[in-house]
Amino acid sequence: MTQLLKIRGLKIEGRSDEIWMPIVNGIDLDLNKGEVLGLIGESGAGKSTVGLAAMGFTRDGCRISAGSVAFDGVDLVSAPAAVKRAMLGRRIAYVAQSAAASFNPAHRIIDQHTEGPTQHHVMDRAQSQRDAMDLYAKLRLPNPEEIGFRYPHQVSGGQLQRAMTAMAMSCRPDLIVFDEPTTALDVTTQIEVLASIRDIVEQFGTAAIYITHDLAVVAQMADRIKVLLKGDEVEEADTRTMLSAPTQEYTRSLWAVRSFQRPAKPAIPVAAVPSVRVRGISASYGKISVLHDVSFDIHAGRTLAVVGESGSGKSTVARCITGLLPPSDGSIEFDGVSLPADYRRRTKDQLRQAQMIYQMADTALNPRKTIGEIIGRPVEFYGGIRGARKRARVEALLNEIELEPKQYIDRLPSELSGGQKQRVGIARALAAEPKFIICDEVTSALDQLVAEGILKLLARLQDDLGLTYMFITHDLATVRAIADEVVVMKDGRVVEQGGKAGMFQPPHHPYTDLLLSSVPEMDPDWLTRLLAERGNDTIGDGATDKM
Template sequence: VVAQMADNIKVLLRGDEVEEADTRTMLSDPKEDYTKSLWAVRAFQRPEKPPVPEGSVPVVSVRGITAAYGKTDVLHDVSFDIHAGRTVAVVGESGSGKSTAARCITGLLPPRMGEIAFDGEVLPADYRKRTKDQLRQAQMIYQMADTALNPRKTIGQIIGRPVQFYGGLKGAKRRERVNELLDQIELEPSQYYNRLPSELSGGQKQRIGIARALAAEPKFIICDEVTSALDQLVAEGILRLLADLQDNLGLSYMFITHDLATVKSIADEVVVMKEGKVIEQGEKTSMFTPPHHAYTDLLLSSVPEMDPDWLTNLLEERGVDNIGDAAVDKM
């Protein structure tokens, strides 16, 4: 985005200026190693996993759900499966229904039609009717760690609450478990246990959000735009951590995102949504290989590139004279 909008770029690191230049010079010939690392194409790429065994029961199965806010349906007959140890990326523009589908899975928004099954067992639509174990198995990591963490509680208290609620641990055993979780997210317990969220960086806060989700010992985690507020280097660290946790714990992820570079890095399957409907879904490799649905093509072609002329060229290809007229017709 900076490549399209800025005339000059100034790079900062820990409050100090690293370098400054006009946009074209900075993108084509950065001088400092830190700047070069920011410009580098994301290197993290998970290896392809073998196909899901035929007949295996999904960890989560979304079956024909239709959901509404008030009298207006916002999801229409949505279906997809998430299998053990796999990541399903749900992508689409704002308002496509990604987060609403997540709310239905967690029981925060009971669907008007359809059902949610966990390990083959149909769950009550409303979270208030689910058992503690059913609630434990599905956790969520939120987009904005700043608002997701209680600013008045220490890190030990934030992680310790679900440890006690779901695991029944208190006192020394609770602290021991919190320390284990901090180790899992690669933060030193002695340095972070008594800190407040305001003392942490954005990436560290997101790691605490991950630890809080892990505290329930779930099988399935919804990751709602968890890297969108982070810079590229920090986001890559979060993706690597999530991948390692999945490998070590056998977790299944629903990864809500609009960033197709992230999808390429971490997803096994992709679900494309538009206006509350599933437009296309399948294995990641097939989803990034033509032919696509027209809307999927639009999403792929709209991924910004590190080229100051990218936006101008894209608008010319679409026959748009200026950015103010760049709203794309609904497909």
């Protein structure tokens, strides 16, 4: 095998407040022709930075301070810009995390596809267009002759991600850097994209660097895996060796995350009045109806997981319960009492009872307020507590979420890590002393280790305070970890509901079955086996890929 990429002693620094801080501290990386290397690690590990540096590229505010990136003998660090430009797109291509954001909204998909080949003088426009349709067909996109002539916003996320893979292939590069290409997708869509990527990379013998934080995904895609932590390499080995016998403690801890599971709670007493009852609600945004006759109960002290893909109406249910979106039909009851549909007509005490924690702690916390002010606001608003007593209450809440009050109370959200911000979001919800908390994808923006910490915290708070949770998630591992009851939603309807134990055992509703079987497993043969089981014709026929 001939060596394609050779990175030696790569150091990258990023500027924050006029000081250059190290992001990557001396990484070596080797890649042969036709080989797929998986780069894994948590956010902040520097995996995307290394991936981009393999193309001789750094984002604004970053710089390569030392080391060399030799691609086929040419050092991309010291090469002049014109030499690098001739390589980029032509011999090294990039597939970004969010295809929706990385396709230019102003141009048709196929025009963006043909741009590389025509600019690099590999093919003329007509040739490249025909080739694009060919690639679309190979990637099992529906209507390969026609789909390229749409604008990006007219195509679904999973299809766009495949179109972007086709675009990366357009010049038949020797190396493609895949930067979390399926992280933004639903599990059922993810499988189709993974299968397409794997096929096409094998077919053209393209080498690839596959960056992800999802171990199960990387197990399907990579020949070798390199684990990064805070800009340092932890270890590197063949995929199978790495999965079966990791040598480093950190790698083992990554592998172990998926094992957290709460013990099952005793059965619900038959006569119990549900803490929250959703009765036959329907709702719409304008003329588009998004919920159809949704009903479920949540009992005191228990966790209901609402599962479904994006667009299934999970978050809309939460908006209906909190009164932000009054349902057009049906009712919401708390402890047997029906609530006004619109939050503006609910009493302060009714508002207090239901609190929310959001997915993006970054945007859910006011960046100009200190942590103390953010948590203090609901303390004052709902409890009428001021002054020294308010501060004492805020400190107690910070203790509750395991953040040292003296250290954090005067900080701004920007001075906290993602997991810490999410903890503040929890404290803010707790400050109202609610009985019921809606957690909307609270762990999906977090790394697995951090997410596990949040789940454990929520579990402990439930035990201590007797809280009732509604847990909105698309991640079935989270469901397995924390749920007591499960509701599966699809296209605004409940397709299945029941206890967790029943949910993970057949027989299922076919959709639940599809969801469950789509969750990647750590076994490197999982994808191959699954595709064989389902039969290739079910993949990419658009049945599960929503427009």
